[in-house]
Amino acid sequence: MTKRRMAIATIALLIANFMGGLDATIVNTALPAITSDLNGIRLIGWISSIFLLGTAVTTVLWGRVGEIIGKKLTFQISLMLFVISSVVGGMSTNMIMLIVARAFMGIGAGGMVSIPFIIYADIYPNPSERARALGWVTASYTLSTVVGPLIGGWLVDALSWHWVFFINLPIGIISLLMLQLTYQENRTETIDKSFDYLGSGMLILTLIVLLFASDSIASSMTRAVILLIVGLILMVIFYRIEASKKNPLVPTELLRNWRIQSQNVIMFLINGFFIGYSVYAPMWSQGLLGTNATYGGLTQIGGSVLLLLGTRFTARLMPKISYKRIVIIGSISIFISALAMIMATQYSPYWWLLISGAFEGFGMGLSFTPMQVSLQDGVRKELISVSTTFGLLFRTLGQTFMSAIFGAILSISTASQVGGKITSRMINKLTDASSAKTLPQDLLPQLRTILFNSLHTIMLIGFVLVVVAIIINLTRKEPEKQLR
Known part of the structure; x- marks a missing residue:
């Protein structure tokens, strides 16, 4: 071309x-x-x-x-x-x-x-x-x-x-x-151009069950645990099916390659924190700081701009230092973002959110590109396609699973704190700038304390995800670049 x-x-x-x-x-x-x-x-x-x-x-x-x-x-x-x-x-x-x-x-x-x-x-x-x-x-x-x-x-x-x-x-x-x-x-x-229908069906069923398990946390913990166990059993069955196939949907050679899969796990974890910040930083801004919806949306701008700069900076770094080291730098930036959010108090200023978002965006920009390139260059040519899409699947699942889990945590946490004059409906109104104006002014401090406790729990879990990602990144070995 x-x-x-x-x-x-x-x-x-x-x-x-x-x-x-x-x-x-x-x-x-x-x-x-x-x-x-x-x-x-x-x-x-x-x-x-x-x-x-x-x-x-x-x-x-x-x-x-x-x-x-x-x-x-x-x-x-x-x-x-x-x-x-x-x-x-x-x-x-x-x-x-x-x-x-x-x-x-x-x-x-x-x-x-x-x-x-x-x-x-x-x-x-x-x-x-x-x-x-x-x-x-x-x-x-x-x-x-x-x-x-x-x-x-x-x-x-x-x-x-x-x-x-x-x-x-x-x-x-x-x-x-x-x-x-x-x-x-x-x-x-x-x-072999045959399609692995059995493996495909089992993968779809496994993901659906696990996604519903995440979604069930808020309504029934028993149902969530049962669905999680069923999902894990289906996962084992999926692996056995793929191991028996001549031309599987996802070769077990790839599934057993920890150098590749460790990067997928890292992408799952940091994307989990990413979705947590993206969804709940605007809510933090409106519900706790009393800003309007526009300022709530602007909490994402700094991260978006730094995300772009991070990816451009990565292209210059990749020929000079190892991919793993670039991801470490990116992970540290995300760590600073997560640390800022768990250190934030109910009265932290608006610019605190912007600084946290900037570090989060810059870290994501540095981390994603080298891992995506490594997922392609670290496997045989025949596995480039499945390694690429499997990596993107983990990225999507990190956001999808954690979005459902964070939503459940918010629901459970706020429900456990309401009572008396305080209702869950008031908390819902508090998260939107226009509807918050209709709330009784004398109850606002108590309502904001309840919302802060819930959002702080979400950010704390996001912080743990980032720490685990850093530990995995520090202990893993980079995939060896394959000759083409």
């Missing part, structure tokens, strides 16, 4: 990545309008959770499909599934129709966000050049999270909530055509 075609193909993939990032923030902005129009407050949680579930359970499957029919075609199919489902979502007349559309959007997103990382390994065989490309991936995603609420708010106000889904149609078509005209895939024949 010429440099010009490489650049256009990369832009095509970045546009799809931008669309995937845009979806999360733009849909969240439209949720109040959707709830009002479709009378769906009881099912509103499913709009996000079913999307995440579809993405998580299909990430690895798309990688295997890519090996069989080709990366380019697989990406295009997943992109079209996402776009068509978006149109159906925009045309929804009830919550069930919208939820089903979101499920298929999640399935499409599983391939739309994972296959490009495999294509980057093909387009950019040089690790430093690939690191720069991954930096642009982070930049496009960061940009989407910043402009998403602005675009979503404008679409809802000027047109209707339906257009937060319809907007994906022109963006998707542009990405599809640009990639079709520029990227020529170097196909290598796969010896």
Whole structure:
């Protein structure tokens, strides 16, 4: 490929990545309008959770499909599934129709966000050049999270909530055509093109059970423990199935490779803290400091900018020092962020959140790229696809599992502290700047103390996740770079 075609193909993939990032923030902005129009407050949680579930359970499957029919075609199919489902979502007349559309959007997103990382390994065989490309991936995603609420708010106000889904149609078509005209895939024949249906089904079932176990913590600890045990048993069965297959979905050679899997565990843990800060720092700002929603959202800006700088800095560091050392530096930055949050008091100033977010973003920017490159360069060429998608699966699961667990902790913690004049409904109102104004002023100090205790518990757990990630990183050995 010429440099010009490489650049256009990369832009095509970045546009799809931008669309995937845009979806999360733009849909969240439209949720109040959707709830009002479709009378769906009881099912509103499913709009996000079913999307995440579809993405998580299909990430690895798309990688295997890519090996069989080709990366380019697989990406295009997943992109079209996402776009068509978006149109159906925009045309929804009830919550069930919208939820089903979101499920298929999640399935499409599983391939739309994972296959490009495999294509980057093909387009950019040089690790430093690939690191720069991954930096642009982070930049496009960061940009989407910043402009998403602005675009979503404008679409809802000027047109209707339906257009937060319809907007994906022109963006998707542009990405599809640009990639079709520029990227020529170097196909290598796969010896066995059979698909591991049994292993795929078992992986999907295992993840669904474990995700429901996380979600059940708030409602029934007994059910959560039972589902966790069932999930672990299914995990063992999945491993045995894969060990018996000639061409498995996830080769046990990869599963037994601790040098590779240790990085996946690290990504799971630091992404767990990442989602904790991303979701609850705005709530901290509004509920405890009394800021408006705009200032709550601005707690993410510093982290987004430093995330971008971290990824750009990583590209320069990778040729000079070991990947493991870069991840250590990134982990220390995330550690400082987590430490700041557990040291914060109920009366800590707003800028304290911004400083914590900056360290969190910079650390994530430093950590992700070298581990993603190492997951590709540290395995045989035949395993690049599955190693890439399996790593992205852990990243998604870290956010999905911990999002559910943190939500359960918040619910349990606040419920255990309310009583007398204080109700759970008051705590819910406190977390939103507009509704907090309607609360009795004499109860605000007590309400904020309850919310602080709950948020502090979440940040403490996030801190533990980061500490465990640092310990694993310090004790692990780097994967050996494989000859291509």
